[in-house]
Amino acid sequence: MRAQSRIAFILLLTPLLLWLGLLILIPHIDMALISLRERISFGVYETSLLQYQKALTEPLYLRTFWRTAVMSVLATAITLLIAFPVAYYIAKMARGRLQQVLFMLCLIPFYVSELVRTFGWMILLRETGLISNLLQWAGLADQPVEMLYNDAAMMVGLVYTSMLFMVVPLVTTLESLDDSVVEAGYDLGGNGLSVLREIIIPHAMPGIVSGCIVVFMLSLGNYLTPTMLGGKDSLWFTEMIYNQFIVRSNWELGAAFGFMLLVLSSVIVWGMLRLTGRTLQETMG
Amino acid sequence: MIPTIPRSRAFRLIYGSYVLAFFLYLALPLTVVAVFAFNDSQFPSLPWEGFTWNWFFGEDRPQIGVFHERGILRAVGTSAFVALCVAVLSVSVGTTNAFLFNRYDFRGKGLLYVLMLLPLVIPGIVLGISILVFSSTLANGIWDLAQMDIQALRPGLLLVILGQFSFITTIATLVITARLQKFDRTLEEAALNLGATRLVAVRTITLPFLMPAMIGAVVVAFLMSFENFNTTLMLVGSDAPLTIAMFDRLKEGSTPLLNAVSLLLMLGSSLLALLVILFQRR
Amino acid sequence: MTPDLACVDLVKRFDETTAVDNVSFSVPPGSFFSILGPSGCGKTTIMRMIAGFLDPTSGDIRIKGRSVLDTPPNKRPVNMVFQHLALFPMMTIAENIGYGLRRQKMPKDQIARKVDAALERIGLPGIGARKVDELSGGQKQRVAIARCMVLEPDVLLLDEPLGALDLKLREHMKVELKALQAAFDTTFVYITHDQSEALVMSDQIAVMNAGRFEQVGTGQDLYYRPETPFVAGFIGEANRWKGRIERAEGDVLQLRAETGLAIRATTAGGLAAGDRAEIFVRPESIRLAGSAGALSDVDNHLQGRVTSILFNGAASRVLVEDEAGETLEVTLPQSGEFASLQRGDTVHIGWGAAQASCFGGQG
Numbered sequence: 001m002r003a004q005s006r007i008a009f010i011l012l013l014t015p016l017l018l019w020l021g022l023l024i025l026i027p028h029i030d031m032a033l034i035s036l037r038e039r040i041s042f043g044v045y046e047t048s049l050l051q052y053q054k055a056l057t058e059p060l061y062l063r064t065f066w067r068t069a070v071m072s073v074l075a076t077a078i079t080l081l082i083a084f085p086v087a088y089y090i091a092k093m094a095r096g097r098l099q100q101v102l103f104m105l106c107l108i109p110f111y112v113s114e115l116v117r118t119f120g121w122m123i124l125l126r127e128t129g130l131i132s133n134l135l136q137w138a139g140l141a142d143q144p145v146e147m148l149y150n151d152a153a154m155m156v157g158l159v160y161t162s163m164l165f166m167v168v169p170l171v172t173t174l175e176s177l178d179d180s181v182v183e184a185g186y187d188l189g190g191n192g193l194s195v196l197r198e199i200i201i202p203h204a205m206p207g208i209v210s211g212c213i214v215v216f217m218l219s220l221g222n223y224l225t226p227t228m229l230g231g232k233d234s235l236w237f238t239e240m241i242y243n244q245f246i247v248r249s250n251w252e253l254g255a256a257f258g259f260m261l262l263v264l265s266s267v268i269v270w271g272m273l274r275l276t277g278r279t280l281q282e283t284m285g
Numbered sequence: 286m287i288p289t290i291p292r293s294r295a296f297r298l299i300y301g302s303y304v305l306a307f308f309l310y311l312a313l314p315l316t317v318v319a320v321f322a323f324n325d326s327q328f329p330s331l332p333w334e335g336f337t338w339n340w341f342f343g344e345d346r347p348q349i350g351v352f353h354e355r356g357i358l359r360a361v362g363t364s365a366f367v368a369l370c371v372a373v374l375s376v377s378v379g380t381t382n383a384f385l386f387n388r389y390d391f392r393g394k395g396l397l398y399v400l401m402l403l404p405l406v407i408p409g410i411v412l413g414i415s416i417l418v419f420s421s422t423l424a425n426g427i428w429d430l431a432q433m434d435i436q437a438l439r440p441g442l443l444l445v446i447l448g449q450f451s452f453i454t455t456i457a458t459l460v461i462t463a464r465l466q467k468f469d470r471t472l473e474e475a476a477l478n479l480g481a482t483r484l485v486a487v488r489t490i491t492l493p494f495l496m497p498a499m500i501g502a503v504v505v506a507f508l509m510s511f512e513n514f515n516t517t518l519m520l521v522g523s524d525a526p527l528t529i530a531m532f533d534r535l536k537e538g539s540t541p542l543l544n545a546v547s548l549l550l551m552l553g554s555s556l557l558a559l560l561v562i563l564f565q566r567r
Numbered sequence: 568m569t570p571d572l573a574c575v576d577l578v579k580r581f582d583e584t585t586a587v588d589n590v591s592f593s594v595p596p597g598s599f600f601s602i603l604g605p606s607g608c609g610k611t612t613i614m615r616m617i618a619g620f621l622d623p624t625s626g627d628i629r630i631k632g633r634s635v636l637d638t639p640p641n642k643r644p645v646n647m648v649f650q651h652l653a654l655f656p657m658m659t660i661a662e663n664i665g666y667g668l669r670r671q672k673m674p675k676d677q678i679a680r681k682v683d684a685a686l687e688r689i690g691l692p693g694i695g696a697r698k699v700d701e702l703s704g705g706q707k708q709r710v711a712i713a714r715c716m717v718l719e720p721d722v723l724l725l726d727e728p729l730g731a732l733d734l735k736l737r738e739h740m741k742v743e744l745k746a747l748q749a750a751f752d753t754t755f756v757y758i759t760h761d762q763s764e765a766l767v768m769s770d771q772i773a774v775m776n777a778g779r780f781e782q783v784g785t786g787q788d789l790y791y792r793p794e795t796p797f798v799a800g801f802i803g804e805a806n807r808w809k810g811r812i813e814r815a816e817g818d819v820l821q822l823r824a825e826t827g828l829a830i831r832a833t834t835a836g837g838l839a840a841g842d843r844a845e846i847f848v849r850p851e852s853i854r855l856a857g858s859a860g861a862l863s864d865v866d867n868h869l870q871g872r873v874t875s876i877l878f879n880g881a882a883s884r885v886l887v888e889d890e891a892g893e894t895l896e897v898t899l900p901q902s903g904e905f906a907s908l909q910r911g912d913t914v915h916i917g918w919g920a921a922q923a924s925c926f927g928g929q930g
Contacts, residue, residue, distance in 0.1 A: 009385075012389070013385060014379045019454055020397070023448075024403060024451060027415035027420075028415045030418050031411075031419070046798070102308075105312075107558075109312075112308060113511070113547075113550055114512060115514060115528050115531055119531075119535060120317050124314060128328065163311070179289065180649040180650070180651060180653040181655060186619075186639075188289055189641050189671060193547075198655075198658070202658075203656075214706055217408060219407055221411070223515050223518060228535070241414060242410070242518070245414055245417070253413060262407065262408070262411050280402055281395075281402065282400065283354075291619070292640075
């Protein structure tokens, strides 16, 4: 029995190790190694920090890096602000069938490819688009209005794309809040604001954290939305990675960019977990 | 702020309309995409030129419908093939992972669990390039050693499948582990007590219990793979899956053909989602 | 003296059902008032209306003489101990107790002093920094009460707060709650479905059934002088007979049960010969004897066979089957006299007419 159990254990462990080793760990180590080398001539490389030096001194790279970070944080904050009241409504105000239907309605758009969602916003926002026509028809504009290719359009797209990943964890945690706890808050003299601040938000914190982490990651790593909805002069960091890898074939610099993105996301996720005293297992698992 | 707390009419009205506005915001882009699939025009935008089915069934230029457009049909086939491979692979590995984490205590389990979660917090594009880099390192190494060019390690479907598999497996593992945790171990013990071997007990008792989660995970994995863009973008070779093919066309300028494809995608994935819900309710 | 709490013609309807049907009562200051009833009788609805979480369909709720119908729950001078206590899990004990004081914008140092005093008072000094889930059930209970009492409410509402505790602790908390009520000298309104909780703690008990108050009175009133068959059946246990009245002489009457047995009983009045009626006799009112002679002075007298002895310490019972084939429950005296009683033994049982309550209209 013991030997048998040992064999079963090894059989179960092998796929996990193969997956994590060959597809996650080693590729990332390899990427790190490549980012640390400099091409001297064809087929000859040297270890150096040149790529990172380039990345950190070239203003365009640096600006794009910070812009991506700041805009992702902003997108996360906006998503949270929009999603929280809706999640609260679904979890605590709606009852029975309505609750189920609203929750399902939240999920449906996300069974559809991100490409389709972005395409929808393009149809709505572009110069010949629906909203432009609507404005003209209403007399609010006398010529076609281009609303695509700017930061606002990109933000609309980013928020839309990540909404589900905020609403679902929020609804889940808020649903577990006992009605009587809220009632007790009022019974002891609290008003809407203080109950929200002292009871509802602290209770929803796990959902807020995991929602924010996922939305932040999705925004940071998004390629489609910034490319399709964002302006020509407002690059996203993922676009730079793509350009270095596919367009310029400069893998060393591309890998360095990739690593920077990875570090940025890890730092922010770690910081968020640290701030709220939670672990990755609790938040994701 | 729950129904039992009295609230002013105005407050309830404003809150209700906010929620309504939110759902309109959710529905708007998808509705627009769907409606313009039927526009009898070269552009998916106003003015409305009349209703047509041509973007689905049209046979002649310039309005070639989805069902006669070879490029799109091939891309759908590619996507379906990739998605099927990814779904089967990731759910298999997800199941073994679930058993490993649920049934065994071993040194380094916590670390492995965190590593298992990691793909969720790695941007998809980074996952893509790391696999791209590593596979070409491998291919170059093999070339240097044995002068063999392994095409499979160059950008192409295998890499796309592996790239998607690398993070979808995490999701499959989480879904199946959640269900396995609810399993009552005494049922398995009862089976052993009634004369089943360990393997038979798992096959006849535990796996049927896990089945709803596994089927759910297959569908979720299939949909996620079908829709994946970021990781695929970095690993794709000459056979483009649907999202990449659509992206290329979208960059060149869109026709209602893309709306038609999108509408079919929406219908397809809603149908799949509905099937899962019906199945799990049973 | 103005009552601390008065409900006047209170009605609450949900769609088709009437949860609270024209209930009026008043609670004098400093008393312990219980509403006792089976689940679904409407007692929680009354409590939630008093707390302000439900609006009455009609009627009025007055606290210290003033109607509070237009006062939102967070402004009412009543506080509530919830069924599952509803302590805030995201806060420490001290933060929980100080919550209401913070809402009153009380200075921090003053809050800290009040919280300490409250912890002292409930016998748990120094636990302020702990988390809610580090406390035992009984400790949580006391914290939940302290959290309300620091606000010095006019009325404290308690919604079956002992329901979640195990039996031993519940017994202990009954005594303690009564002591806390005396110590705080505040009006308590307590709802429960457990008669022993109500009987032990309350000054006044209202027995509620199907949205109405059946009887309001002290524990003794309800136990010894039930006014309705529901109260007679709900408070304590009883052997019951249904039948028709044969003879009525003032308060005392004789009933012929459906089994053929003739029983002498008392009634509050209004019954005449020929009326259908129901009789209740408590197991502890029935005397047990070895011979008929020992029971010659009681009004009702039966002979039977012991079919079962239900030993339960002080609450031990004997099941006696009478000649008509009906089984009666009789309390087994613990004086040692019947220590050797066995199944199959023949015994004599009897009870006075005063111990048998008769109500008309049943069956």
